[in-house]
Amino acid sequence: MAPLTHFLAAATLASLGAAMPTALDNVKVGSTTLNQVRNTNYTFNGAVSVYKTYLKFGAAIPEHLQTAVDNTGLLSKRTSGSVATSPIDSSDDAYSIPVSIGTPAQVLNLDLDTGSSDLWVFSSLTTASEVNGQNIYTPSKSSTSKLVSGATWKVKYGDESTSSGVVYTDKVTVGGITASSQAVEVAKTVSASFTSNSDIDGLIGMGFDSLNSAKPSAVPTFFDNIIGNLDSPVFTADLKHNKAGSYDFGVIDSSKYTGSLTYVAVDTDPGYWKFTSSGYGIGSAAFKSTSVVGIADTGTTLLYLDTAIVKAYYATVSGASNSATYGGWVFKCSATLPNFVFGVGSAKITIPGSYINYSPVTTGSSTCFGGLQDSTDIGINIFGDVALKAAFVVFDGSDTPRLGWASK
Ligand SMILES: C[C@@H](SC(=N)N)c1ccc(Cl)cc1
Numbered sequence: 233m234a235p236l237t238h239f240l241a242a243a244t245l246a247s248l249g250a251a252m253p254t255a256l257d258n259v260k261v262g263s264t265t266l267n268q269v270r271n272t273n274y275t276f277n278g279a280v281s282v283y284k285t286y287l288k289f290g291a292a293i294p295e296h297l298q299t300a301v302d303n304t305g306l307l308s309k310r311t312s313g314s315v316a317t318s319p320i321d322s323s324d325d326a327y328s329i330p331v332s333i334g335t336p337a338q339v340l341n342l343d344l345d346t347g348s349s350d351l352w353v354f355s356s357l358t359t360a361s362e363v364n365g366q367n368i369y370t371p372s373k374s375s376t377s378k379l380v381s382g383a384t385w386k387v388k389y390g391d392e393s394t395s396s397g398v399v400y401t402d403k404v405t406v407g408g409i410t411a412s413s414q415a416v417e418v419a420k421t422v423s424a425s426f427t428s429n430s431d432i433d434g435l436i437g438m439g440f441d442s443l444n445s446a447k448p449s450a451v452p453t454f455f456d457n458i459i460g461n462l463d464s465p466v467f468t469a470d471l472k473h474n475k476a477g478s479y480d481f482g483v484i485d486s487s488k489y490t491g492s493l494t495y496v497a498v499d500t501d502p503g504y505w506k507f508t509s510s511g512y513g514i515g516s517a518a519f520k521s522t523s524v525v526g527i528a529d530t531g532t533t534l535l536y537l538d539t540a541i542v543k544a545y546y547a548t549v550s551g552a553s554n555s556a557t558y559g560g561w562v563f564k565c566s567a568t569l570p571n572f573v574f575g576v577g578s579a580k581i582t583i584p585g586s587y588i589n590y591s592p593v594t595t596g597s598s599t600c601f602g603g604l605q606d607s608t609d610i611g612i613n614i615f616g617d618v619a620l621k622a623a624f625v626v627f628d629g630s631d632t633p634r635l636g637w638a639s640k
């Protein structure tokens with residue numbers, strides 16, 4: 233051992249730039265013992281060991297070796313997370329989630345919207361007269377914010393609401409999962425319906441990139457930015473009536489639904505989570521097998537379906553009418569509404585009639601607005617919150633996107 237000790241001593245002296253003594257006569261000779269301790273946490277894995285050797289010597293990783301290593305799951309730096317989502321009012325008009333933006337964190341309550349693909353926020357740049365109690369994001373107070381030079385955005389939603397502005401990147405965390413450089417679209421102006429909703433500080437779009445409005449080029453959604461780090465390329469929605477539910481990322485929590493999940497294909501054109509329902513049932517009447525193409529849309533409050541289905545439903549509600557005054561199907565709030573069943577493959581999701589007795593047309597009125605409305609003027613059927621809160625839904629963003637549905 234002595235020569236090694238000498239060597240180390242000499243090397244140390246050399247590294248300190250000290251003149252090397254011609255002879256090592258002034259180095260004390262001695263000995264020491266380092267006892268090895270077994271690391272009981274370590275389990276040897278052949279593929280990983282070979283993989284690390286290849287990396288050490290810069291050798292290309294053969295496909296079969298990468299697959300073997302991936303299959304061990306030992307090296308994946310993967311994650312999952314969950315965030316509570318709460319109805320913004322007693323009618324479940326929309327659901328918000330807390331989102332941390334910037335350094336130090338600025339927390340805003342955003343509407344997670346699978347029917348759009350912009351993450352935009354009320355901000356210090358928003359026209360002051362258009363801000364009414366919302367939390368705002370102030371990029372200048374974040375040490376990690378960066379302006380995206382030349383980028384602008386402008387979005388218009390189905391209900392004619394609009395917002396527009398410029399683009400920053402910053403750190404964004406949802407449910408413990410962080411996108412380190414997320415495009416945050418900062419509003420310079422918003423329309424009246426956003427101004428009047430003090431419970432929503434912006435939207436976090438979870439649709440497909442084709443729907444993103446940023447110019448000159450689209451920016452990735454939060455889901456795009458985290459999907460590669462997730463244990464599984466999915467997020468799930470568990471919305472509830474009048475109480476907090478949750479959005480999970482990277483994991484499918486089987487304690488949140490009953491029975492099994494039924495998966496259905498998604499058509500990503502033009503960018504919604506668009507699927508085909510297998511039919512519907514009204515109350516105790518026989519289920520009608522028929523294809524109903526629609527979108528799973530957390531950002532839309534109600535369920536919008538074909539005229540024929542909607543008419544058949546309200547034909548069972550005495551006194552119901554399609555009111556020009558109130559802009560949709562209304563009935564006496566005292567009415568008892570039948571359940572509405574929609575099919576997904578061979579599975580059936582039952583929306584309680586009480587969810588379709590949506591809310592008084594104006595506070596205190598005895599006339600109530602239906603949670604099921606006609607989709608004709610929209611041009612697409614929308615399975616909005618009234619439908620989604622009756623189910624547990626998996627938004628699977630794998631190479632073949634699909635939707636999983638289960639009762640709960
Ligand atoms: C896709 C939704 S908007 C959204 N979820 N961001 C929609 C489109 C068109 C109409 Cl008419 C109403 C609602």
Ligand SMILES: C[C@@H](SC(=N)N)c1ccc(Cl)cc1
Pocket residue numbers: 326343345389390391393425426429432531532533
């Ligand atoms: C998603 C869009 S349009 C829609 N309701 N489907 C939206 C507009 C206004 C608010 Cl306050 C929240 C959300």
